[in-house]
Amino acid sequence: MSAGLGGAAGNEPTPDGSFPESVTAFESAGTVRTITGGDGVARQMLEIPGSYATSRGTIMDGVFQFIKEADGALNHRLFVPRPP
Numbered sequence: 001m002s003a004g005l006g007g008a009a010g011n012e013p014t015p016d017g018s019f020p021e022s023v024t025a026f027e028s029a030g031t032v033r034t035i036t037g038g039d040g041v042a043r044q045m046l047e048i049p050g051s052y053a054t055s056r057g058t059i060m061d062g063v064f065q066f067i068k069e070a071d072g073a074l075n076h077r078l079f080v081p082r083p084p
Helices: 021-029
Strands: 031-036 042-053 059-068 074-081
Touching: 021 042
Parallel strands: none
Antiparallel strands: 031 042, 042 059, 059 074
């Protein structure tokens, strides 16, 4: 699954949870699985384990998520921090 499109231009997660495009370079370290949305449509989800160092020096571990539609469009890019 190629992650390649969209995302934040900054260096840390934005309030909506998106992240820098550079994360896609680690695509091969991720896991692809099929999920079914509330609309009943099956989609591919790529999860890449990783971490962020915020501008305040806090390191957040978690996963970078991408969800791909059947037409190849990415409708979801989210960093999900692991609970402390």
